[in-house]
Amino acid sequence: MASSTLICDSEPWKELRVHVEDIKKTHLRDLMNDTSRCHSMMMEFDGILLDYSRQRATTGTLNKLFNLAEAARVKEKINRMFNGERINSTENRSVLHVALRAPRDAVINSDGKNVVPEVWQVLDKIRDFSERVRSGAWVGATGKALKDVVAIGIGGSFLGPLFVHTALQTEAEAIECARGRQLRFLANVDPIDIARNITGLNPETTLVVVVSKTFTTAETMLNARTLREWISSALGPQAVAKHMVAVSTNLKLVEQFGIDPNNAFAFWDWVGGRYSVCSAVGVLPLSLQYGFPIVEKFLKGASSVDQHFYSAPFEKNVPVLLGLLSVWNVSFLGYSARAILPYSQALEKFAPHIQQVSMESNGKGVSIDGVPLPYETGEIDFGEPGTNGQHSFYQLIHQGRVIPCDFIGVVKSQQPVYLKDEVVSNHDELMSNFFAQPDALAYGKTPEQLQKENVAEHLVSHKTFSGNRPSLSILLPSLNAYNIGQLLAIYEHRVAVQGFVWGINSFDQWGVELGKSLASQVRRQLHASRKKGESVEGFNFSTKTLITTYLEASADVPSDPSTLLPKI
Numbered sequence: 001m002a003s004s005t006l007i008c009d010s011e012p013w014k015e016l017r018v019h020v021e022d023i024k025k026t027h028l029r030d031l032m033n034d035t036s037r038c039h040s041m042m043m044e045f046d047g048i049l050l051d052y053s054r055q056r057a058t059t060g061t062l063n064k065l066f067n068l069a070e071a072a073r074v075k076e077k078i079n080r081m082f083n084g085e086r087i088n089s090t091e092n093r094s095v096l097h098v099a100l101r102a103p104r105d106a107v108i109n110s111d112g113k114n115v116v117p118e119v120w121q122v123l124d125k126i127r128d129f130s131e132r133v134r135s136g137a138w139v140g141a142t143g144k145a146l147k148d149v150v151a152i153g154i155g156g157s158f159l160g161p162l163f164v165h166t167a168l169q170t171e172a173e174a175i176e177c178a179r180g181r182q183l184r185f186l187a188n189v190d191p192i193d194i195a196r197n198i199t200g201l202n203p204e205t206t207l208v209v210v211v212s213k214t215f216t217t218a219e220t221m222l223n224a225r226t227l228r229e230w231i232s233s234a235l236g237p238q239a240v241a242k243h244m245v246a247v248s249t250n251l252k253l254v255e256q257f258g259i260d261p262n263n264a265f266a267f268w269d270w271v272g273g274r275y276s277v278c279s280a281v282g283v284l285p286l287s288l289q290y291g292f293p294i295v296e297k298f299l300k301g302a303s304s305v306d307q308h309f310y311s312a313p314f315e316k317n318v319p320v321l322l323g324l325l326s327v328w329n330v331s332f333l334g335y336s337a338r339a340i341l342p343y344s345q346a347l348e349k350f351a352p353h354i355q356q357v358s359m360e361s362n363g364k365g366v367s368i369d370g371v372p373l374p375y376e377t378g379e380i381d382f383g384e385p386g387t388n389g390q391h392s393f394y395q396l397i398h399q400g401r402v403i404p405c406d407f408i409g410v411v412k413s414q415q416p417v418y419l420k421d422e423v424v425s426n427h428d429e430l431m432s433n434f435f436a437q438p439d440a441l442a443y444g445k446t447p448e449q450l451q452k453e454n455v456a457e458h459l460v461s462h463k464t465f466s467g468n469r470p471s472l473s474i475l476l477p478s479l480n481a482y483n484i485g486q487l488l489a490i491y492e493h494r495v496a497v498q499g500f501v502w503g504i505n506s507f508d509q510w511g512v513e514l515g516k517s518l519a520s521q522v523r524r525q526l527h528a529s530r531k532k533g534e535s536v537e538g539f540n541f542s543t544k545t546l547i548t549t550y551l552e553a554s555a556d557v558p559s560d561p562s563t564l565l566p567k568i
């Protein structure tokens, strides 16, 4: 364990701690009255409007945060990331998801080698393959076109592609391109997820894409073996070659599984799982569904933000500003959660994706040098589309704990609806809430206001809103593939900025390993008990009792069953 200077020992950190006392003396109601402050806390980039005037911050706070960024050497760390240095030091890897969406002529080096040509080699292969499948040039074992795709993967090999798919599903151009096709995602090892995913699908017209960076993830591999069985029991084992393809960094294991290496789409260990949606992980299933040209627009949107993040000064740099403000909220104001609230049903899978990007990246206990941290990192991310969330958990956000909110709105709906006799269009109705909620949180409602409204005395405290609750608003011009790419990259880089300031490694995830290895011990026990009747040993009293109860109550499961697939 090396020793290193922690950011909390720096002068800018200490200054921010002192500055909290100044901010405590202010209320957002007053801060919002300062028009020049608000003006300076709004910016536009590539069609996106960012308004962070409802943060509990002044221009002075921002300056102190920029000093903190300097002390944390954030610019240097961004450069090291883009230069392909091995900033993921515990795995000895570079972190180059930006190369996945770089233009064909860009140069991004990893170990002195420009990786952009290999990125485009795979993209070209995806374009070619997806066009062949979509046009019916590539057919299944019985000669039928493959119109349905099941993508098997979990975590980073699932959440990002699901978010993008869900966001595109209702977009006009994407709808046209996807006509007659279905894309489904099988993630959970729960057989119910298998049942749901194969329901209504015919193996003859289905292509299965196995997506796994390592090709060893227990859930994904069992699901892959299950769908291999589903295909071969219906069409014969030789059908697997036509009906199963793979995305992985481990092409050797892909071949051992029985998938033709020609039908494997590579990516590289410099792509972290949760940062892999722009690799074949997302690009292959999405291109099969929507065609490569749409996915290329998504990559371009992400690339535009990459260039902005790399080159814009911090005062006008969207991911940097967002990252610094999150650090301010978490480490100085003590707000440990963040709500992601898109006012667009198309973004319903955005919060679950960002949950992994953020929490798996920044939920760490030690510095990048292995020094235990005296401050907490990461935040608890959750969210639902507005207005649904308003009728669910917003009560707590308005009158309970303070949770900084990200409001994400879209100017032009993907699916406008107008009714002749209504006051506003349906999208305007949605957006009325998008504009109102941040002010409700910021201003609140005072007892004096309530008294003026003649509210009964015994209800005044119940109806009082303290306000002073921070939020920020992001307004996108529309929600097409390009905008979806922009949004993704903004959040990816914001998380990196937070990690750079906290001085942690945002690109490893050792915290997921312990549970996996304990599950292996349980798996061995279940096998031994079911097949050989062995008693449950080697666990504490609680776990032993739970497992024994489970085994006894399911003793009717045959010890050597023949293959059984869901019947639904």
Ligand SMILES: O=P(O)(O)OC[C@H]1O[C@H](O)[C@H](O)[C@@H](O)[C@@H]1O
Pocket (backbone or CB within 6 Å): 154, 155, 156, 157, 211, 212, 213, 214, 215, 216, 217, 220, 273, 274, 360, 509, 512
């Ligand atoms: O893509 P795979 O190798 O199958 O990994 C799938 C997921 O599982 C791991 O446990 C990690 O928590 C995730 O970061 C990863 O995305």
